[in-house]
Amino acid sequence: MSAPSMMLFHSPASPFVRKVMVLLHETGQTDRVAVHSINLSPVSPDAELNQGNPAGKIPALRLEDGSVLHDSRVICEYLDLQHVGNPLIPREGSARWRRLTLASLADAIMDAAVNTRYETFLRPEDKRWDRWIDAQLDKVRRGLASLEQEHIAELASTFDIAAIGVACALGYIDFRMPDFAWREQQPKLAAWYAQVSQRPSMQATAPSV
Numbered sequence: 050m051s052a053p054s055m056m057l058f059h060s061p062a063s064p065f066v067r068k069v070m071v072l073l074h075e076t077g078q079t080d081r082v083a084v085h086s087i088n089l090s091p092v093s094p095d096a097e098l099n100q101g102n103p104a105g106k107i108p109a110l111r112l113e114d115g116s117v118l119h120d121s122r123v124i125c126e127y128l129d130l131q132h133v134g135n136p137l138i139p140r141e142g143s144a145r146w147r148r149l150t151l152a153s154l155a156d157a158i159m160d161a162a163v164n165t166r167y168e169t170f171l172r173p174e175d176k177r178w179d180r181w182i183d184a185q186l187d188k189v190r191r192g193l194a195s196l197e198q199e200h201i202a203e204l205a206s207t208f209d210i211a212a213i214g215v216a217c218a219l220g221y222i223d224f225r226m227p228d229f230a231w232r233e234q235q236p237k238l239a240a241w242y243a244q245v246s247q248r249p250s251m252q253a254t255a256p257s258v
């Protein structure tokens with residue numbers, strides 16, 4: 050086994066980082082990437098992370114030549130071009146745009162859940178804006194309702210970039226919003242998630258602090 054040629058800036062709580070980690074597991078590429086965990090929040094930047102990545106985004110992937118890829122969508126696309134198995138992002142045709150749009154919905158759910166976390170945990174209590182939090186939670190609710198009503202068959206058809214994104218979004222909701230009780234309203238999504246959560250790639254990447 051050769052030494053990893055790439056380095057992933059990583060946070061064990063980030064659902065966006067988890068997407069990349071799940072893709073690495075699913076495509077047999079974990080040995081190619083060294084994981085560099087950093088403790089990050091929007092108000093505590095990391096100087097090393099900011100090199101070549103001025104917005105300080107995680108995940109970021111430093112390649113062998115020192116260049117840096119971000120964000121999770123770009124990194125997943127890059128890594129999916131680096132293995133010989135079935136692509137997890139369809140290369141062309143209508144499937145590509147359908148799966149990427151579903152993956153975008155998953156990212157939007159993650160964004161809203163992470164925004165809620167920052168607003169309720171990081172922001173000083175006297176500066177919190179309840180209407181804004183409610184609007185973020187509505188985005189999560191609408192996203193989950195759409196997955197339940199319109200996308201279950203698509204999700205269940207293959208564990209690709211779209212399914213990985215949705216699974217990581219649900220994992221983050223359970224991790225940071227344990228009282229959100231989404232399963233009652235979305236029983237088909239809950240059954241699908243219970244199944245995909247058993248995959249080794251999901252088990253190996255469960256969020257932690």
Ligand code: BEZ
Binds near residue numbers: 063166
């Ligand atoms: C979190 O702690 O919830 C978190 C950390 C990094 C990125 C996103 C979320």
